[in-house]
Every structure is written in structure tokens, then in C-alpha cells.
Amino acid sequence: MEPLLQISHLTKNFSDGKEDEYKAVDDVSFELFPGEKLAIIGESGSGKTTVVNMITRLLDSTDGKILLDGEDITHYKRNKMKNIYRKMQMVFQTPTESFDPRCRLGDAVAESLRNAGIPKKEAMEIVKELFKQCGLPENFMKRYPHEVSGGQCQRAAIARAIAIKPRLLILDEATSALDVTVQAEILQLLDALQEERQMSYLFICHDIALVQNFCDRVLVMYQGKIVEQGKTEEVLHFPKHEYTRMLLDSVL
Numbered sequence: 001m002e003p004l005l006q007i008s009h010l011t012k013n014f015s016d017g018k019e020d021e022y023k024a025v026d027d028v029s030f031e032l033f034p035g036e037k038l039a040i041i042g043e044s045g046s047g048k049t050t051v052v053n054m055i056t057r058l059l060d061s062t063d064g065k066i067l068l069d070g071e072d073i074t075h076y077k078r079n080k081m082k083n084i085y086r087k088m089q090m091v092f093q094t095p096t097e098s099f100d101p102r103c104r105l106g107d108a109v110a111e112s113l114r115n116a117g118i119p120k121k122e123a124m125e126i127v128k129e130l131f132k133q134c135g136l137p138e139n140f141m142k143r144y145p146h147e148v149s150g151g152q153c154q155r156a157a158i159a160r161a162i163a164i165k166p167r168l169l170i171l172d173e174a175t176s177a178l179d180v181t182v183q184a185e186i187l188q189l190l191d192a193l194q195e196e197r198q199m200s201y202l203f204i205c206h207d208i209a210l211v212q213n214f215c216d217r218v219l220v221m222y223q224g225k226i227v228e229q230g231k232t233e234e235v236l237h238f239p240k241h242e243y244t245r246m247l248l249d250s251v252l
């Protein structure tokens, strides 16, 4: 099977404006296959979000290559990314901030469908269905982001991200701010979508229990490098690298 996402030797240097360059991401390579759920774990500052920001092209990479579904997107600019965002969507930690406060949630979700050329009436029908699928009452389509709870807003963010049926969903601490029950419901929804659509997930996460329950494979990052990767069970129960052992000891 061909990988959906293929990352090779990805590197990001940040400069402090003087001579020194700081390697936030250092020669990172990995693959993500269709239908797979992959987690990146590591302490704060290890480079996880920087990796995601390069994949989604919010940030230019210093070196390396990013292939999505065989297409080299490493140097794609904003206008070319529009098509790519049909295949790849992101959900971030703070959903309220990712919505326009003046836009009703239903319209915000419909916008991505409208951008994909779907007429308004049809788009609103799809949104209605998506809200149902994401466990949101239909009348929430009329609400503004500040009129719903954090968990409800995150469901709307997921509804928006899956609206155009992407093949890859990147979740950067997307469930961290939610309480445990809501988190479990959202993970159930993601599991159902994965089965239904063979979606792939890249999960950036601090929560080891969640990774254990949800993800097939784990990458461990430390100081910009991947120090260990493998099946979730193997990495979490039989960590090979000293840093992974420390990380697990500190959270378990």
C-alpha cells in the first residue's frame, strides 16, 4: 500500500536574527498509511507543532520533502494549497479561535463546501447531516461560536474539517481542552469516520492514555528529532529509548 503522507528528512531552522540557528525540527522522516492513526508525542518544545505547520504549509521548511498522496507539496504556496486542503484538514486546540466570531456555525461549516463548488441549498443540507453526525442539535447551525461550549465548538470544528471528506485529518491537541466525556465522544466519532471513510489521522497529543486507546502507531520526538517509533503497544510497553522511558515515567 502506498503511504498517504510521506515525510522525508524534514528540517526547520529558526534564526534568532543573529548568527545562531536553532533546529526546531531535525531530519524527521515518517510515513502515514491510509486508514492509519498515528500519534506524535514528546515534551513541550520538542517540535511537534512545527512538523504539523510544515505539513499544512503554514510554515516553510528549511529542508526535506512532504509528499501527500504522491504529490510533492513541499514548496506549495497558498493558492496551490486550496486543492490540497480538500485532501487534508486540520483541527486545532482552541476551536473558538478558529471560527470567525461574526459567522454562524452552520454557515462556517457550509463555507468549505461552497468553496468546493457545492450550491448553497445542497451545502446546508450536508451541514445539517454533519451536525447530526457530530452530535450537535440542528438548531446549533444558527448559533455563533461564543454561544456554544468549548466541546460543542470543537465538534463544529470537526464537522467543518470532515465536510469535504478529506483523506487526512491532523489534530493538534484537538481534544486537550475538553472534558473526559466529551473527549471520549469525539474519539468515538473519529473512530466511526475512520471505519466509514478509511480516513487517516495524525494526532499531536500529550495524553498517553488517549494515544494508547486510539492510535495504531506512535512517534516520539525529542529536541526536534524522532527518537523512537513503532506500534503503540510496543512503544508504550517496551520503550527502547531512554527519553521515551522518562517521558512515560513522568506521565504514568
Ligand SMILES: Nc1ncnc2c1ncn2[C@@H]1O[C@H](COP(=O)(O)OP(=O)(O)OP(=O)(O)O)[C@@H](O)[C@H]1O
Binding pocket: 014, 015, 024, 042, 043, 044, 045, 046, 047, 048, 049, 050, 051
Ligand atoms: N516561529 C518561531 N520562531 C522561533 N522559534 C520557534 C517558532 N515556533 C516554534 N519555535 C521553537 O521551536 C521549538 C519547537 O516548538 P513546537 O511548538 O514545535 O513544539 P511542540 O513540541 O509542539 O510544543 P508544545 O507541546 O508545547 O506545543 C520550540 O523551542 C519553540 O520555541
